[in-house]
Amino acid sequence: MRLTCPVCGERDRREFYYMGDAVALRRPDPEAGDAVWDDYLHNRDNPAGVTRDLWQHEGGCGAWIVVTRNTMTHEVLETALASDVKGSVG
């Protein structure tokens, strides 16, 4: 598997650290309550198909990257800097 870092270009999977579902970009309000925080920290859609997850280009520029990928085929569909995606999600 190869991932395209928006800064460095296409690189081997070994250069990246995996952080899981890109849900981490939507941190709830501290007072949002148990259920919301449980959902954020633990519960996952865990799709068999297209998913968005967070990778860090740890062996390269260090950027956090949102990767849109297919969990059935390992096909990588899109990559974007997490800082840009986060801004657009608000």
Added chain:
Amino acid sequence: MRFSGWKVIKEGLTGNRGWSAHWRDAQPKPEYDMVIIGGGGHGLSTAYYLAKNHGMTNIAVLEKGYLGGGNVGRNTTIVRANYFLQGNSEFYSHSLKLWEGLEEDLNYNVMHSQRGLINLFHSDGQRDAFARRGNMMVNQGDDAILLDRDGVRKHLPYLDFEQTRFPIYGGLYHPRGGTARHDAVAWGYARGASDRGVDLVQNCEVTGIDIENGVVKGVQTTRGAIRAKKVGIIVAGRSGQVAAMAGRRLPIESHILQAFVTEGLKPVIDHVISFGMGHFYISQSDKGGLVFGGDLDFYASYAQRGNLPMKEHVMEAGMTLMPMIGKAKVLRSWGGIMDMTPDGSPIIDKMEGIDGLYIDCGWNYGGFKAVPASGWCMAHLMATDRPHEVAAKYRLDRFRTGIGIMDEEGTGSQHNLH
């Protein structure tokens, strides 16, 4: 049909014409008392113990593919009871005791082989941690022996003890640990359940769960609707998709774990050996193949096949530990979908808020050894609506409340850390 030594001799002398199918390939009926979704190890053992321990025989196991085609037929077959935390230790202890009587109980040769498991350690700190774990195992009533370097050398003279990266200090020896033939475990439970009247329905994928006013009514399948008073979801790596049919999200991410087998060799490795520092473990099958594996590929996946980096990592770790295997040819590699929970421990519980719906999942990469006790406890839960005492801590709400988290590895209760 009963298996016995006499039967083998008789059939051998009379052309092997007297063997019959091990279970009935049942057609689905429109209604059952209980339906089990998933014909893996855990689904089949649940059905077996529902019939055997609770007299429930109007049951169907619905399997989307063929029986035993999931993780139960893809694992590296290690059976052990070397857990540390309360909640886990009594459960796996119970499971190992069931393993020890399983072949007699099922009248089926599952090739359970208590060849001993040795977990290696490589530093003073790790020795202390293993001594503590060993004491917990002994307190639980199981067996553990702390070996120093010479003690390990006696059992495993072929390891590279002097390697500079992780010199071997000793090992925690669990003599009752070992392996079993994975397929035979699925087949044995299938046969036992089928003989007691359970319908095993293959090529029957559950596509929906019918719930009315918070009460389960049955399931939709590719072979029609089936009504049921109680439904158990026991689908390992597919738990997320099936729970979604009931409108639920689970604390589960599905990850890929790979394994490898070499060509058949003469007996060289008598034990199960685990080399935690290198993420490598190995045993030798009765056919002679070296069966080994390592860690997850570490990204969410349903592909049932892994990538090259982890293959290389596992081979490198194997060569570090035992250079003697370097010339063995790898025949096959494969992957299975692991239902990973944040704390690395499983869930056997009711689905809160939906009467008659139960879930057994979150087995991570260690659910093969759990097959007997998981079935035993899930059957108890589904039949009596109360958790079995050895599985009482496997609650689903522990993640929400933070009470009763069982982070056996001590890596932190967070996805992607186990």
